[in-house]
Amino acid sequence: MHEPTTGTTDDLHRYAPTVDTLIVGAASSRGVATDTPGAGAGFMSRRSVLHHIGLGAATVVVAGIAIGSYRVFDNGVLDAGDGRAYDAWANWRDDRTLRGAVAAAILAANPHNTQPWTFHVTSDSIELFADPARRTGTLDSLDREQRIGLGCALENLVLAATARGHRATVTLLPDAADATHIANVNFVDGPPEASSLHDAIGRRHSNRGPYTSTAVADDVLSTLESVSAGLDGVSVRWFTTSADRTTLGALIIDATKAIIDDEQQSKDSFVWFRNNRDDIDTHMDGLTLDAQGLSPMMLAAAKILPATSRTAGDAFWLDQTRTVHTASAAAYGVITVADPDDPVQQLVGGRLLQRVHLAATVAGLGLQHMNQITERIDRDASLSRPSKFATRMDALLAQPDRQALSTFRIGHPVRPGRLSPRRPVSEVTR
């Protein structure tokens, strides 16, 4: 079907294979005529063979680079923290209205970056609701972490509204018939009051990377502790000595193992892990490789290589907990309350946790939330069985009237924390 039936002689000349086009490569043209016995019978010379091997090797290498390059392109290796899923971190100050305060609220710390909130904005109030679809299942059996995260969002909301000239009055759990109705925040006009905590909202990130061996100064810890002013019934307890850190670190490692061994908890955790850029752009939530505190080269390799399985991810998490998180913690902080199962204390504890994290950000410290112990305590409670983790934690606290609500580590970070994805305000307001 390729035979030309019309056309000029010139056309035929153009399409006819020339001597030149039949020469596949320099070596083959030379080899046939010279250095190979029997070349005239169609044998390839040594040089020609080497030439083709070289071409083949180059092709294989380029094919490998092509696969790697596609992974770089497809998995966001070169644009971590950029794009729609991260716009909230750049735009949170833009809207000076009450709705703009929601833009600050959604940047709060929250469990597994589930962003378990919905906001109803009116002209002089904002109602905060829990989103029951955004739970972490058995990992947060009693919804403790969800309420702490909602408390964190509430704190950012109040800080942002105050900075915008709205004085806030907070009513927690205003509707006894609706457990998802977390808070009503009513506003009256007042003078705009900026604060260092407010300014730190866009810079606060959980830092899961290594911290240096430099201790956190006592006066810095005192400053972090002082932010609890005005929040009744909640306080921070520091663990700074080597012995205390070793004991608490061992408890965290044991709790991590217990979570991994509990298949359902492991699965419920893994559901919120976003393994690739498409998932991040689609869901704009969850835990990501970017936020794991890895070195740049390790992070790139993790993104370029195929996604890991749940069990491999668990093993990596345990290893990081042992060799990085607990090994480099300069100090641990524990938010304590009288009754960690009381929803109001959980919400107020969340507000304190957010303030501490913002204050740590102002001080240039890294902070990572490490709630494995309380996740195991609540898991045991939900199964109506005694918890060895509750016993060990109570012994460590040694305060009969106080219990642990939430745990974190702080220190001077080796590298800055990275952004986590956020759903836009439009998706969380009604």
Add this chain to the structure above:
Amino acid sequence: MIRTRSQLLTIAGRLGALGAMVGIAAGITQAAIGSRIPNWTGNKAHPVALGLLTVALSISAFVAARTLRTAPPPRNETLTAITLWFAVVAFVCSTTVGRLWAIPGVLVLTAAGVTLTAFGWHHFLSVVAKNWLRGLLGILGALELMMAVSAAPTITVAAGLVAGGALIAAAIQTKPGRQTRVSLLVAASLPFAILTWWTIVTPLLTVVAFVIGVAATRASVVTSVDAGIAAPLDVHSVG
């Protein structure tokens, strides 16, 4: 019944041009409202940049399609380049605008197939084999461009675009006696490799590009001498 190459090339040109025009529309749609129709546009993090890239590639496909219909018909080398470029555009754009590329993708790929049919597999393979190293260099340049459009911040994007463009230019410029120029062009990919060193891929790509670039120029020189052809005429270069 279609019997002539020129008729086939005309059809390929029309298909390619139509696909390119629909592709331009798809790119504009992605750039303008891509974030509002994520199910159609692939839910991309950078819809504007990817939309503009699609427009640029579609325009290049349109130019290629128009070239098919010039008189006299293009040389085999040009037809090979056009066939491969249609395939590259079809592949790359399938990752930039989601489902919007379904129709233009089919049209452009069909244009590639018809072009190939028009001048024959054996000619295609002959040209490809003769320019294998240069093709690899061009592919490396295209890979740099692909990575560049997904990068941030702007300085990295710019460095990546320069790097990709330089490698493609090096692939085109691989003529006998042009080793210095090729080396300089490959060197233009260094800033991108340095800015993105932690990826491992970009530094490796630059090293491999340099090796292939040098090898390609040497192969061209040897081939020309063996064929008894003076370098300035250089019938081995892609038209």
